[in-house]
Structures are given as structure tokens and as C-alpha cells.
Amino acid sequence: MCLDPAVTDPGLYTVIFENDRLRVLEYRDRPGDRTSPHRHPDSVMYTLTAFRRRITADGRQVEVDLPAGQVRWLDAQQHSGENIGDTETHSIFIELKEPRPAGSPAPTGALGPGGG
Amino acid sequence: MCLDPAVTDPGLYTVIFENDRLRVLEYRDRPGDRTSPHRHPDSVMYTLTAFRRRITADGRQVEVDLPAGQVRWLDAQQHSGENIGDTETHSIFIELKEPRPAGSPAPTGALGPGGG
Numbered sequence: 615m616c617l618d619p620a621v622t623d624p625g626l627y628t629v630i631f632e633n634d635r636l637r638v639l640e641y642r643d644r645p646g647d648r649t650s651p652h653r654h655p656d657s658v659m660y661t662l663t664a665f666r667r668r669i670t671a672d673g674r675q676v677e678v679d680l681p682a683g684q685v686r687w688l689d690a691q692q693h694s695g696e697n698i699g700d701t702e703t704h705s706i707f708i709e710l711k712e713p714r715p716a717g718s719p720a721p722t723g724a725l726g727p728g729g730g
Numbered sequence: 731m732c733l734d735p736a737v738t739d740p741g742l743y744t745v746i747f748e749n750d751r752l753r754v755l756e757y758r759d760r761p762g763d764r765t766s767p768h769r770h771p772d773s774v775m776y777t778l779t780a781f782r783r784r785i786t787a788d789g790r791q792v793e794v795d796l797p798a799g800q801v802r803w804l805d806a807q808q809h810s811g812e813n814i815g816d817t818e819t820h821s822i823f824i825e826l827k828e829p830r831p832a833g834s835p836a837p838t839g840a841l842g843p844g845g846g
Contacts, residue, residue, distance in 0.1 A: 631801035634834050635826060636774060638801045658752060660776065660822060685747035685754045685822075706776060706801075708824045710751060715828060718750050 617653035617692060630706070639707040647703075648696040657688045657709045659727055666699030669726035676726045686727030690714075693725060733769035733808060746822070755823040763819075764812040773804045773825045775843055782815030785842035792842045802843030806830075809841060 619627040620639060626649060631638040643649075651671075661684045669676050671693035679699075680686070688707070697703050714721075722728065735743040736755060742765060747754040759765075767787075777800045785792050787809035795815075796802070804823070813819050830837075838844065 631774065631803070633803055635772065635830075636824075638774060638776070656751065658747065658754060658824060660754070662778075687747070687749055708752075708774060710826075712828055712831060714751075 617651065619649065619652035619654070622650040622652045635711055637709045637711065639709065641703060641705050641707065643697050643703045645697050645700050645702070649694050651692060651694045653692045654688050654690060654707065655709050655711070656690045656714060657707045659686045659688055660684070660706050660708075661686075662704040662706065663702060664699075665697065665701055665703040665705070667703065667726075668696045668698045669693050670695070671725050674725050678726050680727075688727050689721040689724060691725065733767065735765065735768035735770070738766040738768045751827055753825045753827065755825065757819060757821050757823065759813050759819045761813050761816050761818070765810050767808060767810045769808045770804050770806060770823065771825050771827070772806045772830060773823045775802045775804055776800070776822050776824075777802075778820040778822065779818060780815075781813065781817055781819035781821070783819065783842075784812045784814045785809050786811070787841050790841050794842050796843075804843050805837040805840060807841065 620629050626643050628640045630640045661680050661682050664681045666679045736745050742757060742759050744756045746756045777796050777798050780797045782795045
């Protein structure tokens, strides 16, 4: 099963740049929209609008409420999301293609974007 | 001599996120502003406003005219820049900390951001 969000939700995720080191995704949705389960590699997200989302994985849920102009790190993870706010979501994800280097801090296991 | 743009031009470049894999810089300037010579590692830039800039390095110059919402790759390079337009520049840079992997395409030597 392909868990690439550009494949699972092509109406929401768009690949706007790609080279051998990284890929940049643009994400846009509207209130009530949900994503299919998908997988992010280690990524950094930049919020272009404020939004409120519920992220779900393996029975765990977190709510994420962010203003525009925020950067958040996302440890590699599989999840699905839902826009539970009343505004459109617009954000970009920079996905790292290289494996996590030896000696790098272990993933925190945090669901959704980490603290800012 | 330190060529970190967050050190050479702290009024223009701000570190908004950093971990062991990458650093995110926010850049803001006004028409007529110039940066000191500084060095970027391999980076990807996302434009939050339209802007027009002149990039200078080693006697070479290029002019860059970009709309908002564009992604551009920047091969590691040293340069300085000048806002030669009539709008404020606002952009973010995601700097990769890991060395270019073996077998990766060689840098193009392009000055300034590459083609989109």
C-alpha cells in the first residue's frame, strides 16, 4: 500500500519541488476535510495560515492549533488528519530524503508536529 | 571570518528553528537594503512575498525576480544580495546540515536560486 500523501490525497497534497535531497509538498484543505492514512518522512512544516487539526494514529489522537508563520518539526510517522477548525489549512512540508544520521537524537515518538 | 547570515545580517536574517538536521531562517528586508557577503549551505527557499534582487559573488551578478509562493533550490554558495525592487522581501530558507551524499549530482555553480 502506498502511503505517500501526494498519492493518497492528491487533491490536498501537491509536490511543488523535488530533488535528490528533499521534496517540498504544499497542503491545502477546507474545514471538515480529512486525509487518508499516510506517511511523512522526517520533515519540517511551515504554516501559511492558522488552522486547527486533529491528528490520529494507532488509536492515539492529538489536536494541533497553530497560527500562521510557524515552523514545526515532524518526526517520521504515519497518521491521518482532519481539519476541525473553521479556517482553511495552507502549509508547506519540506521532507528530508536522507536517512537520519548515526548519532542523531532518537525520534520522540510524538504524534503530529512537535513543539515550536 | 564568520559568514553565517544570521551573524553577518542579524537585522535581516532570523533563525526561527534549528535541530541536528536543518536550520530555518526567515529573511525580511525593504527596498534598497543590502546584505553583507555571507554563505548559504545547500538550502531550499520559499518566497512569502514577490521581490526583485541582485545577487553578487566573485564579480558575477544575477537578477532574481520572483512571485510569492515559489520554491527554489540554492546550491551551497557565498554571495551578497540587494533588494532592487519596490517591495519588501519576505522568504524562508531551509538549510540542510548534512553533507551532500556521495553520488549526488554535482553543484551547478549557479549563482542565486536555481530554476523552479
